Each structure stands twice: as C-alpha cells, then as structure tokens.
Amino acid sequence: MRKRIGGGALALVLMATAGSVEAGSWDERVFTHHVDFDAVAAAGSAALPGLIARGRELFQAKFTTADGAGRPKATQAIIPTKRKFGVNPAFSRLSGPDSDSCSGCHNQPVLGGSGDTVSNAFVSEGFESPEFDSTDPSFSSERHTTALMGAGLVELLAREMTADLHAERDAAVAQARASGKDVEADLVTKGVRFGSLKAHADGIVDLDAVDGVDADLIVRPFSRKGVFTSLRQFTINALNAHHGMEASERFGVRWTGSHDFGESGVPDAVRPGDVSALVAFQATLPPPTVKQNLPEDWRIAAAEGEKHFDELGCASCHRATLPLKSLIFTDPAPYDTAGTLRAGEVRKGIVIDLSKFPFAAQLKRNAKGEWLIPLYSDLKRHFVVDAEVADLGNELQAQRFVERDVFLTPRLWGVGSTAPYGHRGDFRMLNEIIAAHGGDARFARDAYLGLTKDERDTVIAFLRSLVIEAP
Numbered sequence: 001m002r003k004r005i006g007g008g009a010l011a012l013v014l015m016a017t018a019g020s021v022e023a024g025s026w027d028e029r030v031f032t033h034h035v036d037f038d039a040v041a042a043a044g045s046a047a048l049p050g051l052i053a054r055g056r057e058l059f060q061a062k063f064t065t066a067d068g069a070g071r072p073k074a075t076q077a078i079i080p081t082k083r084k085f086g087v088n089p090a091f092s093r094l095s096g097p098d099s100d101s102c103s104g105c106h107n108q109p110v111l112g113g114s115g116d117t118v119s120n121a122f123v124s125e126g127f128e129s130p131e132f133d134s135t136d137p138s139f140s141s142e143r144h145t146t147a148l149m150g151a152g153l154v155e156l157l158a159r160e161m162t163a164d165l166h167a168e169r170d171a172a173v174a175q176a177r178a179s180g181k182d183v184e185a186d187l188v189t190k191g192v193r194f195g196s197l198k199a200h201a202d203g204i205v206d207l208d209a210v211d212g213v214d215a216d217l218i219v220r221p222f223s224r225k226g227v228f229t230s231l232r233q234f235t236i237n238a239l240n241a242h243h244g245m246e247a248s249e250r251f252g253v254r255w256t257g258s259h260d261f262g263e264s265g266v267p268d269a270v271r272p273g274d275v276s277a278l279v280a281f282q283a284t285l286p287p288p289t290v291k292q293n294l295p296e297d298w299r300i301a302a303a304e305g306e307k308h309f310d311e312l313g314c315a316s317c318h319r320a321t322l323p324l325k326s327l328i329f330t331d332p333a334p335y336d337t338a339g340t341l342r343a344g345e346v347r348k349g350i351v352i353d354l355s356k357f358p359f360a361a362q363l364k365r366n367a368k369g370e371w372l373i374p375l376y377s378d379l380k381r382h383f384v385v386d387a388e389v390a391d392l393g394n395e396l397q398a399q400r401f402v403e404r405d406v407f408l409t410p411r412l413w414g415v416g417s418t419a420p421y422g423h424r425g426d427f428r429m430l431n432e433i434i435a436a437h438g439g440d441a442r443f444a445r446d447a448y449l450g451l452t453k454d455e456r457d458t459v460i461a462f463l464r465s466l467v468i469e470a471p
C-alpha cells in the first residue's frame with residue numbers, strides 16, 4: 001500500500017509500514033497478548049512454567065509487521081538511533097533485520113544452540129547508511145552464533161564475580177581512607193585474577209593494572225567480546241538488531257519520547273514481561289554435558305586428552321569449573337544500566353530457582369556446598385593475537401572500547417556440537433583453532449604443537465566429548 005501526502009511537485013510518497021497495515025484478525029501475529037511482568041512476579045514460582053513456555057514460543061516465533069517487526073525508521077544500534085534518511089529494507093542480511101526468529105540462528109544441534117555459518121551475525125555500534133556500511137569490515141564485525149545452553153548459570157557466575165570484585169575494591173578504598181596510605185589490592189574471584197588496583201587515601205582508585213574486565217569491574221559474560229552483562233540486555237539488543245522488534249524499556253517513551261521509535265506503527269511492541277519470558281527460557285536451558293556411552297577407545301583418548309589440556313595450560317583460561325554459591329536467578333539483573341529494566345524499577349522481581357531444574361542434580365558440588373559449573377572458561381578477556389600468530393586478529397574495529405585482538409575466553413562446554421570455531425567461525429576443525437591461539441595463549445598453543453600427533457589427537461577426542469545433547 002502506498003500513501004500520498006500533500007500534492008504537486010512536493011508530493012511525498014511513503015512506503016507503507018506496519019502502521020498503515022490494518023492487521024486483520026486472521027493475520028499472522030505473535031503478540032496476540034503481552035506478558036504482564038508485575039503479575040508474573042507477584043505469582044511467584046507458580047507462574048514460571050507458563051513464563052518459560054511463552055519464552056520458548058517467542059524464541060521460535062517469526063515476528064511479523066503486525067507485531068511491529070522492521071523498525072523502518074531506526075537502525076540496529078543498541079542505543080536508540082534514527083535512520084538519517086530513507087527506510088530500512090524489510091530484510092538486510094548484514095545490518096538487519098536479518099532473520100525472522102531467534103531460533104533461525106540458535107538451532108544447532110537443538111533449540112537455543114549454535115548455528116551454521118549462514119547464521120553469522122554482523123555486530124556494530126551503528127551504521128550511518130546500513131545497507132552500505134555494514135558490508136565493510138571497518139564498520140562491522142562478523143560473529144558465529146553462540147549456543148545459549150546453561151546461560152543462566154553463566155550469568156549467575158558473572159554476577160557473583162562482579163560482587164566479589166566490587167567488595168575487594170570497596171575494602172581497599174575503606175582501608176586506604178582509614179590508614180591514610182595507598183592500598184594495593186589483588187582482584188581475584190573464584191580463583192581468576194583480574195589484575196590489581198591501587199586505592200589512594202583521598203578515595204581515588206588507580207585502575208591501570210586491572211586486567212580482562214572493564215574498569216567498572218562488572219564481569220560481562222555475553223558476546224565473544226565479553227561486553228554484555230545480562231541475558232536481558234542481550235535479548236533487547238537481539239530483538240532490535242535481528243528482528244526490528246523494539247522493547248519499550250529501551251525504545252519506549254521514557255528514553256526516546258515515543259511509543260513507536262522505529263515507526264513500525266505498533267506502539268510498545270515488546271513489553272517487559274515479554275522480555276522476561278525470553279530471559280526465563282534462555283536462563284533455564286540445561287547446560288551442555290559430557291557425551292554419554294563413549295566407545296572404550298574414545299573414552300581412554302578423552303581422559304588422556306583432558307590431562308594434556310590441563311598440563312598444556314589450556315585450563316588456565318578455559319577453567320574446567322567455576323564454583324557458584326547460589327542458583328537463584330533474579331530478573332531484572334543487578335548490574336544493568338539504563339535501557340534495560342533494572343531492579344529498582346519494578347515492585348518485585350521474578351525469581352527463578354535453578355536448583356529446582358533437573359539439570360541441577362547433575363552438577364557436582366565442592367566441600368563448601370558450591371555448585372561446580374563445568375563451563376571451561378574464566379569469563380575473562382585475553383589477548384589472543386601476536387605478530388606471528390595473528391589469524392584471530394581479523395576485526396578492524398574495537399567493540400565497546402575493547403581492543404580488536406582481545407576476546408572473552410569462550411566456554412568450551414558443548415564445543416563438540418558447535419563447529420565451526422572462533423569468534424567468526426573461520427575454523428572448521430578444532431586442531432586449526434587451537435593452532436590459531438596467539439598472544440597470551442601462545443605458550444599453550446606452542447606446547448600443544450610440541451606434542452606428538454597422537455597426543456594432540458587425544459586433546460581433540462576430549463574436546464569432542466563435550467557436547468550439547470537433546471534432553
């Protein structure tokens with residue numbers, strides 16, 4: 001449908017958008033209703049099965065123009081940004097909208113998993129002219145789809161690590177104030193060292209020696225770059241970037257002055273309760289497992305490979321487990337900033353006790369009763385590029401002020417089910433991505449290449465035993 005406004009030489013021709021499409025009662029739409037956040041929070045655990053089921057539906061849903069998909073007049077940027085001119089195409093492989101559903105990409109080997117290279121996404125802070133800029137690697141970075149299995153446990157680990165680092169900082173500041181002397185504090189949480197800081201008596205904190213985390217000491221476990229704090233924050237980004245679905249808590253009237261920032265014609269397309277449903281679904285996805293019933297020869301090889309993995313120093317970054325004190329997942333999350341619903345903005349939060357889910361029974365516990373989360377990561381960022389081993393240094397722009405050659409240690413649980421490998425999915429084989437580790441990982445990579453062919457093979461046998469299996 002085309003609509004003419006004005007007349008004569010100044011006639012403006014506007015492409016019809018959802019706004020001008022009167023959705024009929026039989027038209028395709030996902031949002032026949034919205035989830036009421038406050039009602040779900042008030043209902044407590046009784047509401048959770050319904051919330052998770054709705055999240056699963058939304059994760060698989062193909063959003064339509066009647067739902068508000070498309071953001072014709074806004075870009076994919078995380079911070080609400082208007083297009084400078086023109087309207088977005090309904091589909092743009094690079095700048096988005098690039099797909100119809102979350103599960104269009106996160107589907108291998110099961111719903112919520114990883115994806116084929118065809119599902120790579122292109123991430124950027126903002127495009128002036130999206131169809132054009134986004135094809136240029138100096139404006140956008142290409143990324144392989146990450147599996148979301150165990151994502152709730154990962155977020156909980158990061159929250160506890162952040163709390164520890166903040167407590168260490170605050171203690172150093174208090175001690176410096178009290179003693180009138182500089183206090184240097186090591187930043188260590190769950191056995192992972194994030195450098196150190198120096199607190200001065202006047203309350204100023206010197207953060208130059210902080211390592212692998214932002215200066216605000218918030219551990220950000222999501223994205224290959226490690227720059228996103230919570231499932232909630234990421235989900236709002238993803239809804240907008242991939243589908244042009246704008247969540248009211250970021251794109252709504254509070255921050256943009258409009259109920260329909262992207263001019264899709266559908267006001268407040270995604271409500272806080274809808275986002276919570278998607279978060280609840282992702283947060284309760286069971287973590288990856290170790291392949292069951294391995295043939296004897298594979299079992300023996302994997303056990304030997306695991307030993308090498310330790311001895312080579314792989315586990316210094318890919319920590320086999322991190323201990324988690326509490327399995328209580330609260331939504332909203334504690335460390336989000338404006339544009340993602342925050343705890344202070346709701347009467348009561350949604351509480352999901354992950355210990356009630358069958359996967360919790362499979363988690364080992366240490367003597368302190370902490371759950372050992374077998375993620376094979378330290379949730380810390382590292383340099384993985386140097387002058388000789390530089391294949392991972394293929395991005396031309398820094399993301400969120402994290403240098404180009406720095407990436408978060410990816411979780412290796414499930415890595416046997418998520419090929420290809422590397423942030424962009426450039427490596428088809430495990431042996432190839434291991435050989436591509438440079439920078440701070442160079443020592444372990446060199447040690448790996450120093451093994452015999454048969455010994456290296458056992459490391460592969462081990463990694464391939466870490467899988468995502470259908471529950």
Ligand code: HEC
Pocket residue numbers: 059098099100101102103104105106119120121122123143144145146147148221222223224225231234235238239242278282
């Ligand atoms: C076009 C493919 C595609 C679609 C559609 C898509 N994703 Fe993703 N997703 C990705 C890629 C690629 C990454 C890795 C991004 C990065 O590392 O910067 C990712 C990462 C994520 C992460 C962070 C995981 C982690 O551990 O780092 C979350 C959470 C996520 N997606 C949720 C969603 C949700 C929710 C939707 C639907 C609203 C969605 N995604 C739709 C491709 C997609």
Ligand code: HEC
Pocket residue numbers: 224309312313314315316317318382384392407408409410412415418420421422423424430433434437440441444445448459463
């Ligand atoms: C200094 C920290 C560090 C060490 C040591 C290290 N890695 Fe990594 N590893 C990383 C980072 C960071 C990446 C992500 C690189 C990228 O995608 O750009 C990675 C990526 C990987 C991947 C690809 C995962 C995926 O899904 O894409 C595998 C497999 C892997 N490492 C195995 C190993 C093995 C085996 C060793 C020991 C020989 C090792 N790593 C040593 C930090 C490290």
